[in-house]
Amino acid sequence: MNSRLFLMFFWNSFLCVFAQSSTEIISDSLYREDQIYIGVTYNAVINLPNGVSQNSFSTGLNLGIIRDFPINKRRNVAIGLGLGYSVNLFNQNIKIGSSTPVTYTILEGVEYSKNNFSQHFFEVPLEFRWRTSNAETYKFWRIYTGIKLGYLLASKSVYEDGFGRETQRGLEGLNPWQYGLTMSVGYNTWNGYIYYGLNPIFDSVSSTNLQSIDMTALKIGLIFYIL
Numbered sequence: 307m308n309s310r311l312f313l314m315f316f317w318n319s320f321l322c323v324f325a326q327s328s329t330e331i332i333s334d335s336l337y338r339e340d341q342i343y344i345g346v347t348y349n350a351v352i353n354l355p356n357g358v359s360q361n362s363f364s365t366g367l368n369l370g371i372i373r374d375f376p377i378n379k380r381r382n383v384a385i386g387l388g389l390g391y392s393v394n395l396f397n398q399n400i401k402i403g404s405s406t407p408v409t410y411t412i413l414e415g416v417e418y419s420k421n422n423f424s425q426h427f428f429e430v431p432l433e434f435r436w437r438t439s440n441a442e443t444y445k446f447w448r449i450y451t452g453i454k455l456g457y458l459l460a461s462k463s464v465y466e467d468g469f470g471r472e473t474q475r476g477l478e479g480l481n482p483w484q485y486g487l488t489m490s491v492g493y494n495t496w497n498g499y500i501y502y503g504l505n506p507i508f509d510s511v512s513s514t515n516l517q518s519i520d521m522t523a524l525k526i527g528l529i530f531y532i533l
Contacts (some may be wrong), residue, residue, distance in 0.1 A: 338374035340531035347527030368392035386433035429445035
């Protein structure tokens with residue numbers, strides 16, 4: 307009787323341990339991190355031509371889905387490849403003309419209430435990801451670095467002064483492709499984010515007051531990840 311009880315106890319214990327181990331293996335072998343993102347940024351421009359400056363507050367919004375591909379057994383190192391969308395606003399003192407070819411005029415000594423242009427992009431982010439996560443931890447440190455490629459979907463400029471408002475859509479002279487380096491660093495919900503553009507916002511033939519417009523984008527803000 308005692309031997310039968312012992313065998314039953316041993317067998318049940320073995321099944322429990324095996325089931326638990328199997329669950330942990332399955333869980334550890336399947337879990338992924340940070341596959342949905344949304345970010346808000348302050349948009350700056352660098353490499354400004356002489357006389358060009360930013361005014362007011364320029365903002366951006368980016369969101370999308372990233373597929374997480376862990377590359378080590380612990381699954382805390384991964385490659386992320388995704389699809390996203392962003393909209394970016396730049397307030398500055400270059401007026402984009404409506405003539406053909408398009409003209410760019412630095413607004414010096416001119417009173418106006420609004421002058422900006424906005425861009426909408428389809429984006430493809432590619433990231434190398436390191437984190438301190440595991441299958442059961444939802445609060446962890448992360449450092450994600452990579453590159454983001456964007457294709458211009460739509461654009462608009464707005465100029466407003468005491469005489470009225472001028473709006474243009476489908477701006478000429480903007481680079482249809484934008485690409486830059488990205489980094490996000492943080493813990494749990496709060497993560498700092500930076501994008502450093504590697505090519506100019508305007509194309510190579512765009513110029514203002516006999517100066518080429520080689521401005522590139524620098525975006526700094528916060529990014530939030532959702533599993």
